[in-house]
Each structure stands twice: as structure tokens, then as C-alpha cells.
Amino acid sequence: MEFTMRLRKIPSRTKNDEIIATNNKSSKKRKKSSSFVCRRCVCSGFQTSVFDFPPVWSEFRKKSQLCDGLVKCEDGTEFKIHRAILAAVSPYFKALFTNSINRDQKEANEARISIPADMFQIVLDYAYTGSCNITKSNVKDLLKYADQYQILDVVQLCCNFLMDELCPANCLEILKFASQYFCKDLIEKGKLYIRHNFPRLLKDSYEFYNIPSHHLEAILKDDELNVKTEETVFDAVKMWICYSPLKRKVHLSNLVKCIRLGTLTYDSVLEISRWHLIDENAECKEYLQDVLAVLGGLNQDDDVDYIHNYLFRPRIPFTVVFAVGGWSAGSPTNFLETYDSRADKWLFSCDTDSSPRAYHGLCNLNGLIYMIGGFDGNEYFNTVKCFDPVHHKWSERSCMYYPRCYVSVVVHHGKIYAMGGYNGRTRMNSAEKYDPEKNQWELIPPMQKQRSDASAGTVQDKIYIVGGFNGQEVMNSAEVYDTVTRQWSFISQMNSARSGVSLVSFHNTLYAIGGFNGYTRLASGEKYTPDVSDGWTSISDMLTPRSNFATVILDDYIFVIGGFNDRFVSGSTTINYVEYFDTESNEWFDAASMNVSRSALSACVVHGLPNAKEYTYLRASISPLGPGADCGNNR
Known part of the structure; x- marks a missing residue:
């Protein structure tokens, strides 16, 4: 694998950098010339101004014109260079050529270095053009020599390359290598990668046995x-x-x-x-x-200090579940609960949005949680709200074209799709997609059927939607949207009609779970594998029948959360029960219940939060008054 590494700003690393930075404060910023290639300078970690790499530099180098210095490599190869250009990227060469150490001596114009010629060639590429060719085969040697001769930006580029190359098979080796050269960012990234990918590391890394x-x-x-x-x-x-x-x-x-x-x-x-x-x-x-x-x-009621007693202290999960809003006790809520899978506990969060909402969509895109559409008991929303779990902030995003509650939402290739739903007057077949970079919604071709209370999932380049209610009947039909051809077409019907169903995509198979068939809440589920299955086949029943519940994939299990249930009392009621499905064993298992019974909620997962601890059971060890402080009784 080969990359041409480009310039970017990096932090300063040496005292020489600070001296140069002080000198540069008095210099004026050069105007951009149309004949120059303008890039952000990383020749010196301190620099924040725009630095130009004029093509004429490479021309002078190629033709050996105006050269005022000579560098001899360990194998005898000689390079004619321009001392000012090489000094600009290396405090070592700056000190050598200007004799800043022995000020009474004349400036040197020749240097002997213990770098192989092919490595020094790459260094010169960077000095003259601001880019250099880094590959798997040369990156370690290049980093070693760049570190030795204080070519700090090449060191940073090598570290960036190795960060991108991290995998379970090489992460321990890269961490060991980074530690030899005190590459702080790479060391931290390597440690984080090891923590987050430890089970895969045990399978793939031979270096584990030598740690x-x-x-x-x-x-x-x-x-x-x-x-x-x-x-x-x-x-x-x-x-x-x-x-x-x-x-x-x-x-x-x-x-x-x-x-x-x-x-x-x-x-x-x-x-x-x-x-x-x-x-x-x-x-x-x-x-x-x-x-x-x-x-x-131990007895079940024994008081154990699970946070400070290492024997019982749960780990911080890599993935946190966020369950937002819903319908509870006859009205919509704005509750936000998070699930700590390592402690098997649900916790209230103070990060609630100001407006209650139910029958909305929820998804995670690029670490941000988007809440789409919904209903507050009076108004049907076309609004979109975005929650940043790192900074604990809600913000508004562009509105959809249409109000949508009972909406089906999926994320596909960096875009959010919102399909169907109810606008307060009619069940809709319209659909639209959101581009977070442009903060804009765009209408896409409508579905073939009107659907509210349906559910959607993605497999490869296609979006599937199943079930729902069209205003007259509960549906068992299913259709697929091809994002390449932008066309909808029908697929095999489900075995059971389902409204308030949840469709989950897992390992290229679609699982349609629960729902309401027009008479009762369902515990049943069925699965369909596109391009493989002839139709839908049954899976094991849930422990609790339910409709209008939330689903997420967590630890390779399908979790179902809350919902409506009509088994326990006359009529329907909201529940807080949570269970999960093992697709390999075809079995359901109980998990800890939410703190609040609710239906019409939505949930999503966020992976690798740098502040995940603030949303987990161990948050009490941060600060009782800090982010994620206890907002109520936690199970």
C-alpha cells in the first residue's frame, strides 16, 4: 500500500522550533502567487502562516542550479542542495549550515550523514515539494532517520501513516516501534486501538506472545x-x-x-x-x-462498592446505547437513558432535550445522534435535532420537507434516509435523504406503498422497508430501494402483517421482530437474506410480545427495548423490559430493564466515545456534579 503524504500542521517538538517561531513573528506573510502551489506549512511545527512551495524550487533541484551545498550519504552518494531549503525543514541542518553552535566558525556548505541515499531522496522530496512518498516498506526506516536528523514534519507524516495502518495484527509492533522514538500521538492512538480491539488482537497478533x-x-x-x-x-x-x-x-x-x-x-x-x-x-x-x-x-441485597472494589468494578463499554424520548404514563417524554452493557445497568442522563417527543426516528452518524420528526401529543414535527455526546449539546438541523411521525429512519453511506410516516392527515409514501455536510434534505423517489409505523434497514447498497399501516390495514408487504438506480421494487412479503415492527440488519440478514398484527402484540420474528432467501423464515419468539419498541445491535446481539404490550393487563401498556437475541443459538435472553416504562421510543449506539465513562456506571467516580451526573434513580 502506498501513499503520497501531504502537508498538514503539526505541534512543535523542540526548543529550536520555538526559537525559529520567535524570529518568524516579525516576518510578514507573503502574498499568494498564482504560480505557486499553496499549502498549509508543516515544515516547522510552530508555523501557522501559509507557506509556498514554488515549482521553480524543484526545477533548480532537478537542474542543479543555484545550489550552495553538498550532502554526502553513508553509501557515498552525493546530493547538491540549497542549504536554506534543507535548513527550513530541519533544525539539525539549520544549526549545521549556519554554525549556530560554533558562531566563530564559517558557515558550512557540506554535510556528511549516515542516511541511505534512497531515504535522503524522500527527505529532499519533502523539503522541495511539501510532500513525500511513504510506503509500508519504507516508513520505519524513514521515521528512524527523520527522527535522527530532526526532520520533524516527516516524522509526523510517518506517524500519521502508521496510525492509518493500525490493525489487530500489527498494533503491538507499531506501538513498540513508536515508543522507541517517543511518538506521543502514535503511542496514544496505538494504546487506544489495543484497548478497543483486544479480542481481535488475541486472534490475529503473533506479537502478543512476545509482549x-x-x-x-x-x-x-x-x-x-x-x-x-x-x-x-x-x-x-x-x-x-x-x-x-x-x-x-x-x-x-x-x-x-x-x-x-x-x-x-x-x-x-x-x-x-x-x-x-x-x-x-x-x-x-x-x-x-x-x-x-x-x-x-454474597446475597442479592448485599451492598458492594462496585466502583472502587477492583474485584467487582465493571469495564467501560466501547459501545454505549442511547434511548431517547417515547410515550410513558399517557404522555410523551424527553427522557434520555444510556445502557452500560458491562454493568448491565440503565442510567438516566441529564442531557435531555427540552421538548418531549415520541414516534420519532433516531440514528448515529459520525458520532452525532440525530432525532428526526416525531409527535409531542399536539404537533407533528418535520424538525431535526442533533445531540453531540462528547460536548453534551443539542442543536437544530435543517427541517425535512414534510412532518413525519411513525417515521422509518436509516443511515446509508453517510446520508440519513427518512421514509413514510404520518403527517397528521395522511399516511405517506414520500421519502427524503439528508446530507450532513450540506445540512440539506433532498427528496428521493416515493415508495410504492404508503407506510407509517413501518421499519427500515440496509444491506449493501439497498434500503429495505417492511410492514406498517396505510390507514386501513396492517401490512405484511416489503420493498427495497436501490440507491444506485434510485428505484423502489417489491420483495417477498413477510409471513405476518406487522405495524410497529422493528427491522434490523445484521450480518447481511434482515430480522423483522414483533409488532402489532391488527389484533394483538407479537412476540414472533422472521428473517430474510437478500439475494439468498426465497422468502421469510421464522425465528424464536421474544420473551415478551411488544410493538413500537427500539432495537440496536450491541456486542453481536440484537437488543429490543421497551414498547407496547397487551399480555399483562386489560388493554395495552408501556413496558421497560429489555431482552437480546443471539442469532447463532436462536435464543432470547433477559437484560436489565430501563428505569422508565415507555413505548414509541428510539435508540441507537455510539462507538468509541472518548468520554464513554460519563454515560456508564463508573461515571460516579468522575464527579457527582460533573457531566453525566446522576439525574435520578438508576437501576
Whole structure:
């Protein structure tokens, strides 16, 4: 893989930079010339003005004209250069050529360097053009020599290249390399990548087996380590120890104490304690017996300090669920709850929007949460609100062409699609899409059927919508929109008519779950794989029948949240029950219930929030008065 790396502003790194920056404050900004290629300068990390790389520089270099210096590489290759240009990108060459160290000596015009000619050629490319060709095969050597000779912007470009190349197979190796050259940004990005991709790293990285014990211990202790269960942490310890058990078993006790065993069941911890290397280690064996004694003596009502007791302290999840609005106790709400999957707890958030809303759409695009359309009991909205979970701020976005409640919303290729719904007078077949960069909505071809209370999902380049209500009947029809041809067409009908249904796309298969068939709320679900299935096939029933509920994909499970239910009391009622579906085992399992019973809510997930802790159970350890402070009773 090969890239031509371009200029960008980087932070200063040396005292020489600061000296140069001070000198430049008095210099005037040059006017942009039409014959120059104008780019943002990164030749010096301090620079904030526009710097020009005139094509004539490359011409002088190519023809060896006006050269006033000579650089000799370790293999004997000589390069005629312009000292001022090379000094501009390197404090080392500036000091060398100007004799700023030995001021009583004449300025030097010749330098001998221990850089291979092919590496120095790339450095010169950057000095004269502001860009250089960085590849997988040259990036490590180039970074090493650029660091040695203080060509700081090339160092930064190499770091940026390696950041883009991070993957589970190479992240540990890149982190080790970055640490040798004190590349702070790359080190932080590498550590973050390791935390967030740890399970994949265990499968793909051979370098994991060579990681030093203290580095492994630091990784396993991290609150942000992205593991579904602490059994994954035990597996990591086991893999690392077993790679060289005679040498590494001395580290077993410290590593086992990194496992948050209190978050596991008694039986799981008992199974871990039976591993022969633990059984043979007196300190480990005693520690596990103490843990088992604590777990065995716990009652459900025991008061445990889950935040400050490391044994029970949950990790911070990589993915946070946001559930917004809905209908509760006979009126719309503006409640915002977040779900901490590692603690299996729902928490109120203070980040509520000012206006209650139900039957709206909700989606995550580029880390921002968009709330689309909806109904407040009086008004049908065409408005769009955007929530920034990093800065805890709501803002307005451009309105849709039409008011829409009971709207179906999906994200596809960086655009938001809003389809169908009810405008207060009629069920609609119109559809539109939103471009966040332009902050504009655009009408797209209408659906073939009028649909409100339907649900949509995406597979590859197509958008699917199923079920709904057309004003007279509950529907079982389904259709697909081809985003390339911009045409709607019908696909196989569902086995059951469903209004208030949820359609979920997971692993290129569509799952239509729950809903109302005109007589009762449904627990049933069915699935369809485009271009593979002949029709819809049944999946296992939910534990609780429901319609008008929220769904998200979390930890490779399908979660269903809240909704209407008519099984427990006469008529329908809102519920707070949450359950999740394992598509591999075709089974449903209970999860913690929300704090508030509600239907007509919407939910979405946000991945990799830098402030995820503020929306999780561990937020109490930040500040009781800070962002995400407790706004009510939390389950």
C-alpha cells in the first residue's frame, strides 16, 4: 500500500522550533502567487502562516542550479542542495549550515550523514515539494532517520501513516516501534486501538506472545479494555503464560489479579481455579479461594462498592446505547437513558432535550445522534435535532420537507434516509435523504406503498422497508430501494402483517421482530437474506410480545427495548423490559430493564466515545456534579 503524504500542521517538538517561531513573528506573510502551489506549512511545527512551495524550487533541484551545498550519504552518494531549503525543514541542518553552535566558525556548505541515499531522496522530496512518498516498506526506516536528523514534519507524516495502518495484527509492533522514538500521538492512538480491539488482537497478533509481562499487566488492568466478559481476560493470561510456561508462570499471580473476577459467576470462577497452573501456584490458589468465598457469601441485597472494589468494578463499554424520548404514563417524554452493557445497568442522563417527543426516528452518524420528526401529543414535527455526546449539546438541523411521525429512519453511506410516516392527515409514501455536510434534505423517489409505523434497514447498497399501516390495514408487504438506480421494487412479503415492527440488519440478514398484527402484540420474528432467501423464515419468539419498541445491535446481539404490550393487563401498556437475541443459538435472553416504562421510543449506539465513562456506571467516580451526573434513580 502506498501513499503520497501531504502537508498538514503539526505541534512543535523542540526548543529550536520555538526559537525559529520567535524570529518568524516579525516576518510578514507573503502574498499568494498564482504560480505557486499553496499549502498549509508543516515544515516547522510552530508555523501557522501559509507557506509556498514554488515549482521553480524543484526545477533548480532537478537542474542543479543555484545550489550552495553538498550532502554526502553513508553509501557515498552525493546530493547538491540549497542549504536554506534543507535548513527550513530541519533544525539539525539549520544549526549545521549556519554554525549556530560554533558562531566563530564559517558557515558550512557540506554535510556528511549516515542516511541511505534512497531515504535522503524522500527527505529532499519533502523539503522541495511539501510532500513525500511513504510506503509500508519504507516508513520505519524513514521515521528512524527523520527522527535522527530532526526532520520533524516527516516524522509526523510517518506517524500519521502508521496510525492509518493500525490493525489487530500489527498494533503491538507499531506501538513498540513508536515508543522507541517517543511518538506521543502514535503511542496514544496505538494504546487506544489495543484497548478497543483486544479480542481481535488475541486472534490475529503473533506479537502478543512476545509482549513483556508489565505491558500485558497494564493492558489487562485498563478500565477501557473492550471485552464482553472477564473470561476473555483469563484466556489472554492463559495464552501468554502457556507460550513459555516455565519462564512465565512466575508472573501468573500478578496477571490473575488483573481479572475482575467479581463480575463473573461463581461457577465460572470455580472453573478458572481448576486450571492446573493456578492449582500448582500456592499464591494464586489462595487468592481464588478467597474470591470464591466472597462470591459464595454474597446475597442479592448485599451492598458492594462496585466502583472502587477492583474485584467487582465493571469495564467501560466501547459501545454505549442511547434511548431517547417515547410515550410513558399517557404522555410523551424527553427522557434520555444510556445502557452500560458491562454493568448491565440503565442510567438516566441529564442531557435531555427540552421538548418531549415520541414516534420519532433516531440514528448515529459520525458520532452525532440525530432525532428526526416525531409527535409531542399536539404537533407533528418535520424538525431535526442533533445531540453531540462528547460536548453534551443539542442543536437544530435543517427541517425535512414534510412532518413525519411513525417515521422509518436509516443511515446509508453517510446520508440519513427518512421514509413514510404520518403527517397528521395522511399516511405517506414520500421519502427524503439528508446530507450532513450540506445540512440539506433532498427528496428521493416515493415508495410504492404508503407506510407509517413501518421499519427500515440496509444491506449493501439497498434500503429495505417492511410492514406498517396505510390507514386501513396492517401490512405484511416489503420493498427495497436501490440507491444506485434510485428505484423502489417489491420483495417477498413477510409471513405476518406487522405495524410497529422493528427491522434490523445484521450480518447481511434482515430480522423483522414483533409488532402489532391488527389484533394483538407479537412476540414472533422472521428473517430474510437478500439475494439468498426465497422468502421469510421464522425465528424464536421474544420473551415478551411488544410493538413500537427500539432495537440496536450491541456486542453481536440484537437488543429490543421497551414498547407496547397487551399480555399483562386489560388493554395495552408501556413496558421497560429489555431482552437480546443471539442469532447463532436462536435464543432470547433477559437484560436489565430501563428505569422508565415507555413505548414509541428510539435508540441507537455510539462507538468509541472518548468520554464513554460519563454515560456508564463508573461515571460516579468522575464527579457527582460533573457531566453525566446522576439525574435520578438508576437501576
